[in-house]
Amino acid sequence: MITIFYAFFSLLTCVSGVTVVTQSPLITVRKGEKAKLDCNLGTVTSDAARWYKQTPGGAVQFVLMFGYGWSSVRYGSGFSAPKFTSTHSSKSDYSLIINNVDVDDSAVYYCQTWDNSVRFCTAEHMKCIAVVIGQGTKLIVTDAAAAAPVLNILRPSREELSSSKVTLVCLINHMSGPFADVRWLVNGNSVTEGVFTGSAEQQPDKKFKMSSSLTIESSEWDKDTQLTCEATVASKTTSKSIKKSDCSD
Incomplete structure (x- = not known):
């Protein structure tokens, strides 16, 4: 679903390259549990991953950014520890951790990184930005106390x-x-x-x-x-x- 990010990254008009960021398509957890969303960056040159959240019909929200060897996580507005954090097991394997999940956390979460082999070019500045985005993980939080539709x-x-x-x-x-x-x-x-x-x-x-x-x-x-x-x-x-x-x- 790279097209979702066209407007977000501002007038992206040309795409090349085949590098793939891999994410699990669906995760279902119960309210109050911990959700772990994994992302494999493939063969990329960047040592960091950014995570974004999008609910249907809503704006894309930057959640956090974490890099290999970093001592701390960089958060977007409205997101912070201990609710949200990130880990990595290698330079290419990252995870977004959401603790004590609530139904409001149900959304699609996108993993993004940078790679010189894939370039999105902005017509406005004629500048190429190496951006690679995963297909997204749909997180569904179930709640036994929630009313039926x-x-x-x-x-x-x-x-x-x-x-x-x-x-x-x-x-x-x-x-x-x-x-x-x-x-x-x-x-x-x-x-x-x-x-x-x-x-x-x-x-x-x-x-x-x-x-x-x-x-x-x-x-x-x-x-x-x-x-x-x-x-x-x-x-x-x-x-x-x-x-x-x-x-x-």
């Missing part, structure tokens, strides 16, 4: 009912965290065709919301098929079902 399904519009396909929209509200595992089921069977799920958006109350849609043949709707939206957030699962006979004209 609230689901509502919007039925097809009147205009759609006369067409060959209809779309149902599942609104997922009051999410305790920014990530949800969303499934659609047709008569109890999980389906993926015709499914589109958007990203979460944070609300003023710090909760998140998102939506998912299912497009099916109109004939399937006319057969009074039971359609179910199921969402799991921070280990809490809830579902909502609908069929044509449930809807009054």
Whole structure:
């Protein structure tokens, strides 16, 4: 997801090189535990790693920077020890440690370093900056005390009912965290065709919301098929079902 950082690193217009920073794609931990996110810098010339945090729809935040042989960690605004720290086992293997995790720590964390073989060039200054970014680790923090999300399904519009396909929209509200595992089921069977799920958006109350849609043949709707939206957030699962006979004209 290097494109996420284009705006962040300011007008980056040219890319070359193939160096890869490796991160685990997903880590799930319980609230109150310690999360350890690993990053391998590959064959790079830098002896330091920077970590960034991004929640869906939110700005990229600089968490910290730590280098091989450094005596201390350099922190971004709003991040500090002992909650956040970093370790390394070699010049290329680094870890971001998050202690006593909370649901608010759920996000994608990106590991970044520098390498002369990969250059992002700024058109504004015609200056090449050697930047290499990992694909990110999604951290999901589960909370046994968190409330389950609230689901509502919007039925097809009147205009759609006369067409060959209809779309149902599942609104997922009051999410305790920014990530949800969303499934659609047709008569109890999980389906993926015709499914589109958007990203979460944070609300003023710090909760998140998102939506998912299912497009099916109109004939399937006319057969009074039971359609179910199921969402799991921070280990809490809830579902909502609908069929044509449930809807009054």
